Amino acid sequence: MPEWLDVAVRSFFFVIVLFLITKLLGKKQISELSFFEYATGISIGNIGAEVAIGLERNIVHGIIGIVIFAAIPFLSGLFSLKSKKFRDFVEGTGTVFIKDGKIMEDNLKKERYTSDELLQLLRKKDVYQVSDVEFAVLEATGDLSVMLKKENQPLTAKDLNLTVASIKEPQTVIMDGVIMDEPLATIGRSRAWLHTELEKLGVTVENVFLGQINSFGELTVDLFDDKLQVASPQExxxxxxxxxxxxxxxxxxxxxxxxxxxxxxxxxxxxxxxxxxxxxxxxxxx
The missing domain is CATH 4.10.860 (DNA Excision Repair, Uvrb; Chain A)
Structure with a gap:
């Protein structure tokens, strides 16, 4: 087999293997990484790349290495479910940066954060003044969780003693001009009902890029042709x-x-x- 074809086959094979391993480890592997998962992800990628282009290396040895590195965060996750101490050690704990409206300078130094970096994290939360913050903690994932002082928090319906209607998730019933029967059945609607609603809007199924039904049973559509205007539900x-x-x-x-x-x-x-x-x-x- 020519070397270029061997490399192509190895690369394709290890892409599949890495995909399956990542699926096994779960979504957390690509979102909020612990220290183990971060180190393991780099190592697994390096092993896959080395074996894919290193023609003298044994593929089986590469798979063994990947499985071992993947088993570490997998087993770590299982132990973390059983023991909080182990979970805190492996995944880390949050560090309080602001408490009762005061910056905890010692904790900033402990995590090697400067005041500029703290302000940057606050700006990402749309907070531009430290005095507006009641409590802020740096999570183990590196995100900053912020609780504003009561007077700086946005008003809610509860604060105003207002009664609001509960809202459920919308159901997508048309996608790329094709009717989705399962979401329709979930909310107890039929194709005949859907076609009637489309007639009210003056559009056909084929012209609809995305159609959704909200918790009030109203149909809203987005058309392929963005120049066309569709009226909002008025019932x-x-x-x-x-x-x-x-x-x-x-x-x-x-x-x-x-x-x-x-x-x-x-x-x-x-x-x-x-x-x-x-x-x-x-x-x-x-």
């Missing part, structure tokens, strides 16, 4: 407007009638409808 805002109009009409009827019984009936129903509107407004606001 919920229209329902809310109709309810408000009905409530306003009841109030007008209350003022317009001379009958005490009718006036009381209109007033009671107006109040009931107003209560219902306040409850469904977070859902229908859109």
């Amino acid at each position: 919920r805002p229209l329902i809310l407007s109709t309810l408000k109009k009905c409530q306003a009409d009841l109030e007008l009827f209350t003022l317009g009638t001379e009958s005490k019984e009718a006036k009381q009936m209109y007033r009671i129903n107006s109040e009931k409808l107003q209560e219902a509107i306040e409850k469904v407004t977070p859902i229908l606001r859109g």
Whole structure:
């Protein structure tokens, strides 16, 4: 076999082997690396490259080396699940950089971070003033977790005592102009329903690059032709407007009638409808 073909075959073979080994180690191997996983990843790559282009080297020996290096973080992960002390030793622990709004200079020196580097990490979290921070810790992965002081935290619906509708993940029902039957079935919709919704929007399935149904059952689409504009779903805002109009009409009827019984009936129903509107407004606001 010519050397170039031998190298090509070895390279292809070890790409497959490295892929399978990485899949075995899991997603963590390519995201948040521990010290073991970082060192192992480099070593496995070097072994694969050396054996792929080193024609005098035995492929079996390379596989043995890769398996051994892969077994180290795999077994380390198993032991880490059983022992916190071992997990802390292997994966490391977080280091507090800011506590009660004060920078912990000794911890910065311990991790060999300068104040400039701390400020850089804070800027990545959209924090530009240290005095705004209540607590910050450098995680074992090298990321900085930041908790702002209460007065600097963004307002939430809970802070304002607002009721908001729960939202579930959207289901992708059209992809590259093809209907996805499984997501449709998951939310209890049919192809006939989908085609009806597409007709309302004035588009066909073939023109849709991506179509999704949100937790309110509304279909939104992105077309292949970006120049075409598709209207946003209007069902919920229209329902809310109709309810408000009905409530306003009841109030007008209350003022317009001379009958005490009718006036009381209109007033009671107006109040009931107003209560219902306040409850469904977070859902229908859109």
